Amino acid sequence: MSKVIKNGTIVTADLQWKADVLIEGEHIAQIGENLSGDEVIDATDAYVIPGGIDPHTHLEMPFMGTTAHETFESGTFAAAAGGTTMLVDFVLPGEDGSLLNAIDDWDRKSRDQICTDISYHMAITGWNEKIFAEMEEVVHKRGINTFKHFMAYKGALMVEDDEMFASFRRCAELGALPLVHAENGDIVQELQQKYLAEGVTGPEGHAYSRPPEVEGEAANRAIMIADAAGCPLYIVHVSCEQAHEAIRRARQKGMRVYGEPLIQHLTLDETEYFNKDWQYAARRVMSPPFRNKMHQDSLWAGLAAGSLHVVATDHAAFSDEQKRMGVGDFTRIPNGTGGLEERMAMLWTKGVETGRLTPEEFVAVTSTNIAKILNMYPLKGGIMRGGHADLVVWDPGIHRTVSVATQKSIIDYNVFEGMELKAAPRYTLSRGEVIWAHGQNSQPRPGRGRFVSRPPFASASQALSKWKALNTPRKIERDPMNIPAGV
Numbered sequence: 042m043s044k045v046i047k048n049g050t051i052v053t054a055d056l057q058w059k060a061d062v063l064i065e066g067e068h069i070a071q072i073g074e075n076l077s078g079d080e081v082i083d084a085t086d087a088y089v090i091p092g093g094i095d096p097h098t099h100l101e102m103p104f105m106g107t108t109a110h111e112t113f114e115s116g117t118f119a120a121a122a123g124g125t126t127m128l129v130d131f132v133l134p135g136e137d138g139s140l141l142n143a144i145d146d147w148d149r150k151s152r153d154q155i156c157t158d159i160s161y162h163m164a165i166t167g168w169n170e171k172i173f174a175e176m177e178e179v180v181h182k183r184g185i186n187t188f189k190h191f192m193a194y195k196g197a198l199m200v201e202d203d204e205m206f207a208s209f210r211r212c213a214e215l216g217a218l219p220l221v222h223a224e225n226g227d228i229v230q231e232l233q234q235k236y237l238a239e240g241v242t243g244p245e246g247h248a249y250s251r252p253p254e255v256e257g258e259a260a261n262r263a264i265m266i267a268d269a270a271g272c273p274l275y276i277v278h279v280s281c282e283q284a285h286e287a288i289r290r291a292r293q294k295g296m297r298v299y300g301e302p303l304i305q306h307l308t309l310d311e312t313e314y315f316n317k318d319w320q321y322a323a324r325r326v327m328s329p330p331f332r333n334k335m336h337q338d339s340l341w342a343g344l345a346a347g348s349l350h351v352v353a354t355d356h357a358a359f360s361d362e363q364k365r366m367g368v369g370d371f372t373r374i375p376n377g378t379g380g381l382e383e384r385m386a387m388l389w390t391k392g393v394e395t396g397r398l399t400p401e402e403f404v405a406v407t408s409t410n411i412a413k414i415l416n417m418y419p420l421k422g423g424i425m426r427g428g429h430a431d432l433v434v435w436d437p438g439i440h441r442t443v444s445v446a447t448q449k450s451i452i453d454y455n456v457f458e459g460m461e462l463k464a465a466p467r468y469t470l471s472r473g474e475v476i477w478a479h480g481q482n483s484q485p486r487p488g489r490g491r492f493v494s495r496p497p498f499a500s501a502s503q504a505l506s507k508w509k510a511l512n513t514p515r516k517i518e519r520d521p522m523n524i525p526a527g528v
């Protein structure tokens with residue numbers, strides 16, 4: 042059974058053109074004019090784009106004394122309904138500290154639930170010989186080439202600089218890419234105590250205790266540590282000019298540093314935390330917090346200029362009841378918001394419809410760039426013969442208002458509630474299968490999604506030789522007669 046997507050305008054990260062796409066099985070078989078197939082998918086008056094890839098989600102993640110309420114099933118259904126055909130979830134080590142056991146655990150949780158394809162990043166939350174050894178198997182046998190480091194969440198997930206440096210060096214050796222959550226966890230903890238002591242207990246205290254300087258400092262430090270270790274670096278949820286500036290500077294020096302803003306930071310601002318309704322404000326507590334307009338403008342500029350590369354969500358969705366764990370103490374509000382379902386349409390509405398981004402740039406930052414950065418292009422992230430037929434018939438004619446009543450996410454609210462979205466998927470295809478059709482509302486089969494293995498980077502050896510060059514001590518032959526006694 043072949044399928045053909047007819048009469049649409051294909052948009053890739055490079056260009057737009059009118060052509061049909063023939064799909065055989067799971068793959069794109071041909072792109073051209075007047076193609077025919079067993080089944081026709083109509084793309085008249087619509088774009089045909091690569092399926093969205095959200096590289097930053099936390100489904101069913103144990104965190105801050107609870108577990109993120111969005112499941113692998115509801116999360117991937119929400120993704121499909123929003124035009125996202127793949128996500129990359131963060132695996133956190135459990136109590137035994139084993140990376141491999143944690144991956145097995147994530148597989149057990151996700152396997153029978155996922156409606157879209159999935160991949161993992163592995164979190165490094167401490168450092169010892171076992172972790173050092175297991176990293177090799179993670180990269181070479183488990184198909185995970187990215188390791189995430191939390192510079193915040195002191196006493197829980199946070200790593201110290203020496204641990205980060207050791208892990209980055211290991212990444213360079215193995216051909217893996219380190220990721221960082223860049224916030225100075227020591228300063229955050231100090232500021233949290235200060236505001237609590239002053240009687241600031243509400244969600245606004247969350248924003249006060251995590252100012253942009255805290256993020257800028259950590260971003261700069263991570264970049265320098267990566268440079269010293271000889272590895273590239275990916276900074277997740279870049280929310281402010283200070284972190285963006287650090288990335289621009291590093292890139293101008295030839296460092297491979299990637300920046301990932303979130304759709305929430307691009308579209309929602311800090312005034313949300315000053316809402317009189319505690320629950321309203323608490324729903325929006327995430328780290329880093331929302332910023333002001335100046336920072337938002339910086340992020341939009343970075344996407345257009347190419348100094349920021351990927352728009353993600355950090356989808357970590359907690360219910361109203363879970364958020365209430367932090368009544369009377371903002372440091373106990375589970376950090377996280379949703380966005381998986383709205384990411385593509387929000388970016389289109391606030392980016393393409395306003396002229397801030399071209400449709401090609403939209404495709405680059407929602408799919409193609411991250412497929413390249415994570416080493417899975419062109420199997421994912423493009424429209425190319427032989428690639429997976431992960432495609433979206435993207436229809437700027439479908440407008441809808443975000444509402445908790447119609448969303449596929451199982452969270453009891455939506456931080457974008459009431460906003461108008463000016464595009465939606467008419468069809469979402471994952472490996473050739475239609476998993477979402479506008480107006481039909483049916484859920485794809487849980488368990489149909491697959492784990493996508495990502496091989497190590499070939500450039501690792503280059504990175505390693507740079508590191509060796511930096512760290513090979515020069516032998517200095519001193520005149521033995523001139524060495525003072527006792528040395």
Ligand code: DUC
Nearest residue numbers: 222327328357376377
């Ligand atoms: N930030 C959040 O808001 N939630 C999950 C983890 C994180 O870094």
Ligand code: ZN
Nearest residue numbers: 222277278328
């Ligand atoms: Zn984070």
Ligand code: ZN
Nearest residue numbers: 097098099355
């Ligand atoms: Zn995250």
Ligand code: ZN
Nearest residue numbers: 067068428429
């Ligand atoms: Zn295949």
